[in-house]
Amino acid sequence: MHGRFLRDGLNGYDEARKVWNLAYDRHPLAMARCADIDDVRRCVDFARRHSIPVSVRGGGHSYAGFGVADAALQVDLGAFTAVSVDRDRRSASVGGGVRIRDLLAATLAVGLVTPMGSCGAVGVAGLALAGGDTSGRGLFGTACDNILGAQLVTADGDVLELGPHRNEDLFWAIRGGGGNFGVVTRLDFRLYPVLTSHNAQFDLGWSDIGGAIRIFGDLVRETPDEVRAVFEVGAQTGASASCGYLGDAAAAAAYLETWKASFRRVEAKMSTSKPNPEGEVWATTSVAVDGAFLERVSDEAADVLGRAALAGRGFGEILMGLSSGVAARIGMTDTAYPLRGTGLSVLLSSEWTRPEDRARAERWVAEYGAALRPWARGAYVNYIPPSPPERIREIYGVNYPRLARIKARYDPANLFRSNQNILPEAHS
Numbered sequence: 001m002h003g004r005f006l007r008d009g010l011n012g013y014d015e016a017r018k019v020w021n022l023a024y025d026r027h028p029l030a031m032a033r034c035a036d037i038d039d040v041r042r043c044v045d046f047a048r049r050h051s052i053p054v055s056v057r058g059g060g061h062s063y064a065g066f067g068v069a070d071a072a073l074q075v076d077l078g079a080f081t082a083v084s085v086d087r088d089r090r091s092a093s094v095g096g097g098v099r100i101r102d103l104l105a106a107t108l109a110v111g112l113v114t115p116m117g118s119c120g121a122v123g124v125a126g127l128a129l130a131g132g133d134t135s136g137r138g139l140f141g142t143a144c145d146n147i148l149g150a151q152l153v154t155a156d157g158d159v160l161e162l163g164p165h166r167n168e169d170l171f172w173a174i175r176g177g178g179g180n181f182g183v184v185t186r187l188d189f190r191l192y193p194v195l196t197s198h199n200a201q202f203d204l205g206w207s208d209i210g211g212a213i214r215i216f217g218d219l220v221r222e223t224p225d226e227v228r229a230v231f232e233v234g235a236q237t238g239a240s241a242s243c244g245y246l247g248d249a250a251a252a253a254a255y256l257e258t259w260k261a262s263f264r265r266v267e268a269k270m271s272t273s274k275p276n277p278e279g280e281v282w283a284t285t286s287v288a289v290d291g292a293f294l295e296r297v298s299d300e301a302a303d304v305l306g307r308a309a310l311a312g313r314g315f316g317e318i319l320m321g322l323s324s325g326v327a328a329r330i331g332m333t334d335t336a337y338p339l340r341g342t343g344l345s346v347l348l349s350s351e352w353t354r355p356e357d358r359a360r361a362e363r364w365v366a367e368y369g370a371a372l373r374p375w376a377r378g379a380y381v382n383y384i385p386p387s388p389p390e391r392i393r394e395i396y397g398v399n400y401p402r403l404a405r406i407k408a409r410y411d412p413a414n415l416f417r418s419n420q421n422i423l424p425e426a427h428s
């Protein structure tokens with residue numbers, strides 16, 4: 001290899017196998033910090049010949065810890081950090097290990113942006129291949145909707161170019177199907193002009209959170225494409241609702257009046273913002289998560305979330321973000337990403353630092369994640385714990401059979417299984 005190869009027992013092994021979510025203390029057979037595509041191919045060839053599963057590490061921020069796996073060979077793309085921006089074509093190409101902050105810093109330098117997540121340290125590929133819970137998706141679609149092309153190393157060690165007219169089946173599958181189909185060494189994204197977001201935030205505290213969630217649900221049932229909306233419950237601070245309107249200041253001011261009227265019991269905090277490459281970076285931690293995608297906030301779902309908030313006071317967090325507009329209108333089968341139609345992506349998370357708090361965190365997330373499921377249509381695969389095949393099949397819904405066929409064609413031995421796994425057709 002041109003890059004570094006670390007086997008179990010060698011110096012640096014224990015440090016290198018750590019991922020962002022410290023809850024996952026996994027022991028790979030070896031970790032290969034690949035320097036180039038030849039290294040990636042060599043690792044995949046070796047793993048296939050010896051039937052060793054491969055885990056792919058991009059930005060290392062998987063909530064489920066998928067960047068590292070027991071008894072697997074880790075393909076670490078931490079050195080794939082190249083970013084190039086074509087201002088005239090409004091596109092950017094990034095290596096498979098690039099973080100959001102590096103992509104955004106490069107595109108913002110020429111006044112352009114593509115929808116990404118809120119934490120600058122998260123890997124672009126890990127986020128975009130799973131779909132993306134992103135800001136600006138109402139106007140521009142979500143992260144996977146803006147992938148123009150990609151380069152993929154398959155389980156056979158082939159290097160393929162993917163795009164609208166090149167390996168179309170794989171191009172369809174990687175837009176939502178996660179890391180199931182190979183190692184993505186490059187992704188190309190469409191870019192847009194930067195817009196100012198005009199924001200109103202309502203800090204609602206701990207009283208009647210279920211009621212506040214119902215109001216929020218009514219407000220976001222139909223929105224202009226310019227609107228971004230989030231309902232959050234902080235473990236210490238309680239509930240807050242926020243709305244951002246992208247673009248025209250006068251239109252924003254008029255629209256935000258509806259929100260002020262609905263949440264009149266508190267004063268709105270007004271601000272403006274532009275995309276920030278760092279976003280809100282979360283320090284490495286141990287965290288349990290579960291997710292749900294709600295097509296609308298039913299009374300039952302609002303009750304569950306209200307109860308979850310109170311039961312988790314002090315240790316549980318809820319984040320619920322609107323998916324609407326362009327991201328919602330793209331057809332269910334146009335890409336593998338299944339969260340189409342207007343809806344709210346819910347993330348329940350609970351962190352701990354003392355080992356004795358782990359069980360409480362996991363219990364809270366599991367209990368309220370399960371309680372939400374009857375009112376949900378699937379979940380965002382990046383917001384759930386490592387999950388059994390039945391849950392993954394249910395989440396991908398009508399897209400699952402096609403995904404399973406493509407998986408059987410390109411990865412029949414399921415080498416790439418450290419992910420929310422799509423089983424090759426014969427096994428599914």
Ligand SMILES: Cc1cc2nc3c(=O)[nH]c(=O)nc-3n(C[C@H](O)[C@H](O)[C@H](O)COP(=O)(O)OP(=O)(O)OC[C@H]3O[C@@H](n4cnc5c(N)ncnc54)[C@H](O)[C@@H]3O)c2cc1C
Binds near residue numbers: 059061122124183419
């Ligand atoms: C603090 C924090 C904030 C977050 N905020 C958001 C958000 O705002 N929006 C959102 O949508 N998500 C968000 N997420 C979830 C995030 O999208 C996932 O955790 C994602 O898996 C992180 O990707 P990564 O490359 O950093 O992770 P890694 O652990 O490196 O990779 C996770 C998995 O993704 C796949 N993968 C990654 N890179 C490649 C590649 N180059 N080729 C093939 N497969 C690959 C592999 O299956 C890999 O195992 C957040 C997560 C954290 C921890």
